[in-house]
Amino acid sequence: MRVAFLGLGVMGYPMAGHLQRARHDLVVYNRTRSKADAWVAEHGGEAAPSPAEAAANADVVLACVGRDDDVREVATGRHGAFITMKRDAVFVDHTTASAGLAQELAEEAQRRGMHFVDAPVSGGEQGARSGQLTIMCGGSAAAYKKAEPVMAAYARQCRLMGEAGAGQLTKMVNQICIAGLVQALSEGLSFARAAGLDPLAVVDVISKGAAQSWQMENRHKTMLSGHFRHGFAVEWMRKDLAICLDEARRNGATLPVTSLVDQFYAEVEKMGGKRWDTSSLFARQEAVRTET
Amino acid sequence: MRVAFLGLGVMGYPMAGHLQRARHDLVVYNRTRSKADAWVAEHGGEAAPSPAEAAANADVVLACVGRDDDVREVATGRHGAFITMKRDAVFVDHTTASAGLAQELAEEAQRRGMHFVDAPVSGGEQGARSGQLTIMCGGSAAAYKKAEPVMAAYARQCRLMGEAGAGQLTKMVNQICIAGLVQALSEGLSFARAAGLDPLAVVDVISKGAAQSWQMENRHKTMLSGHFRHGFAVEWMRKDLAICLDEARRNGATLPVTSLVDQFYAEVEKMGGKRWDTSSLFARQEAVRTET
Numbered sequence: 001m002r003v004a005f006l007g008l009g010v011m012g013y014p015m016a017g018h019l020q021r022a023r024h025d026l027v028v029y030n031r032t033r034s035k036a037d038a039w040v041a042e043h044g045g046e047a048a049p050s051p052a053e054a055a056a057n058a059d060v061v062l063a064c065v066g067r068d069d070d071v072r073e074v075a076t077g078r079h080g081a082f083i084t085m086k087r088d089a090v091f092v093d094h095t096t097a098s099a100g101l102a103q104e105l106a107e108e109a110q111r112r113g114m115h116f117v118d119a120p121v122s123g124g125e126q127g128a129r130s131g132q133l134t135i136m137c138g139g140s141a142a143a144y145k146k147a148e149p150v151m152a153a154y155a156r157q158c159r160l161m162g163e164a165g166a167g168q169l170t171k172m173v174n175q176i177c178i179a180g181l182v183q184a185l186s187e188g189l190s191f192a193r194a195a196g197l198d199p200l201a202v203v204d205v206i207s208k209g210a211a212q213s214w215q216m217e218n219r220h221k222t223m224l225s226g227h228f229r230h231g232f233a234v235e236w237m238r239k240d241l242a243i244c245l246d247e248a249r250r251n252g253a254t255l256p257v258t259s260l261v262d263q264f265y266a267e268v269e270k271m272g273g274k275r276w277d278t279s280s281l282f283a284r285q286e287a288v289r290t291e292t
Numbered sequence: 293m294r295v296a297f298l299g300l301g302v303m304g305y306p307m308a309g310h311l312q313r314a315r316h317d318l319v320v321y322n323r324t325r326s327k328a329d330a331w332v333a334e335h336g337g338e339a340a341p342s343p344a345e346a347a348a349n350a351d352v353v354l355a356c357v358g359r360d361d362d363v364r365e366v367a368t369g370r371h372g373a374f375i376t377m378k379r380d381a382v383f384v385d386h387t388t389a390s391a392g393l394a395q396e397l398a399e400e401a402q403r404r405g406m407h408f409v410d411a412p413v414s415g416g417e418q419g420a421r422s423g424q425l426t427i428m429c430g431g432s433a434a435a436y437k438k439a440e441p442v443m444a445a446y447a448r449q450c451r452l453m454g455e456a457g458a459g460q461l462t463k464m465v466n467q468i469c470i471a472g473l474v475q476a477l478s479e480g481l482s483f484a485r486a487a488g489l490d491p492l493a494v495v496d497v498i499s500k501g502a503a504q505s506w507q508m509e510n511r512h513k514t515m516l517s518g519h520f521r522h523g524f525a526v527e528w529m530r531k532d533l534a535i536c537l538d539e540a541r542r543n544g545a546t547l548p549v550t551s552l553v554d555q556f557y558a559e560v561e562k563m564g565g566k567r568w569d570t571s572s573l574f575a576r577q578e579a580v581r582t583e584t
Contacts, residue, residue: 177503181473189469196461
């Protein structure tokens with residue numbers, strides 16, 4: 001299978017590595033050429049100077065870039081993949097982006113006799129490295145069927161959630177559930193400290209019951225030690241929350257706590273925490289508590 | 293061991309049953325006498341007409357009642373257990389109450405040469421029935437050591453968290469973590485519906501990753517089906533949150549999301565949901581969303 005991968009960032013770099021190990025005929029592209037060269041030096045294979053050149057003759061083109069406009073650039077831009085992709089080829093977008101973008105690019109692909117699948121992932125850098133990502137997809141069943149065996153190289157779980165945009169909407173639900181949950185955990189641990197309890201003992205006791213969460217189990221130690229370098233960065237979480245809040249304006253859902261937590265993340269950014277992980281809501285709680 | 297149990301409500305009734313099966317020499321008391329008679333008819337044993345009479349000659353007196361003042365009534369009231377308890381006996385309070393009450397009663401017990409252990413539980417009615425409660429204790433090591441083998445009759449996990457009040461403070465952390473978490477889950481599921489997704493499929497996909505929680509796994513189906521009869525009632529949660537928010541005023545912790553969720557529960561009460569379970573925050577989200 002001829003495959004192209006566009007965007008060798010923190011996620012894309014190891015994802016493309018898994019495709020290479022799966023013995024696809026792979027061409028990679030990255031905006032900053034030096035990173036593509038480093039990738040080829042490590043993995044072998046071939047780097048192209050533009051998305052269009054990477055995508056020529058590909059059956060499946062996969063992208064993992066930053067924001068909506070970055071996706072537009074590599075897909076429908078002047079040197080975008082859509083120019084050279086052959087009929088019936090599938091463009092898979094792993095970027096967490098808006099559902100509107102997915103619908104827009106799905107329509108454009110259809111006009112050109114091609115396919116588009118929105119396919120944001122969860123599992124973070126660790127999941128990308130270990131090839132254990134969860135992939136939430138939106139698109140036609142035919143396009144999904146063609147793309148799925150390629151994505152399998154780095155998926156623990158891959159699922160078609162509905163038409164174009166459904167993958168993005170599912171990822172939004174994931175981020176909404178995490179945002180309020182991490183803030184609740186931060187309030188709980190900050191309260192435990194204020195009350196003079198041993199927070200580690202508290203977590204040990206309450207983490208077997210109705211307060212249990214992945215975040216509680218996997219983040220409480222790093223939160224309490226003030227190390228916020230163990231996961232998804234605040235500035236990217238804010239990008240995702242902006243997408244959620246924007247979509248909610250359209251679909252009529254209200255997100256009072258998600259919206260408040262977005263504001264707290266803005267405060268974390270002001271504390272210098274753009275690159276801290278999402279559990280740094282705890283640092284904000286503690287800063288407010290210990291201010292004199 | 294001579295044991296008294298005060299308060300045969302939803303929790304206390306099955307808890308006292310476990311004590312009887314553990315072959316303690318047990319006397320029970322309940323404010324509404326008919327319930328104590330029903331308990332004796334089911335379990336055998338003996339019911340007393342007042343806390344003082346139940347507690348006479350007991351080594352350990354355990355209580356599970358409603359609010360701070362109910363605990364005061366059965367402990368230090370005119371017919372309270374403290375009047376007749378013998379020297380070195382231990383009063384164990386399973387009620388979720390304030391840490392201040394625990395400190396007040398611990399001091400009063402000490403003045404009388406007795407002991408007090410605050411010991412709120414989690415695990416709900418189901419945990420009480422199955423004898424699988426988590427018990428969070430505050431008090432002296434000596435008092436805890438005497439009470440622990442008795443509580444073992446209905447404990448999956450029992451732990452001394454610190455001095456008087458530490459059990460209550462630990463329970464507060466538990467409730468704080470749950471409040472925001474359930475609201476986040478409610479926002480996520482409501483958003484999923486608004487977005488036209490299949491919420492069951494969404495939960496299936498996202499519940500293996502960083503958004504996972506006990507609440508997501510155990511409550512999403514009942515929430516989506518609109519059945520809020522599967523757990524802890526809203527009016528009791530509001531009692532607990534009032535205790536948390538009151539304690540936070542004293543210890544300097546800030547609880548912005550917990551405080552907001554308390555207000556949402558007030559709205560659930562106005563919707564007729566005093567007796568609905570805590571996951572009914574989802575009903576409020578849906579009511580707001582579908583209002584025209």
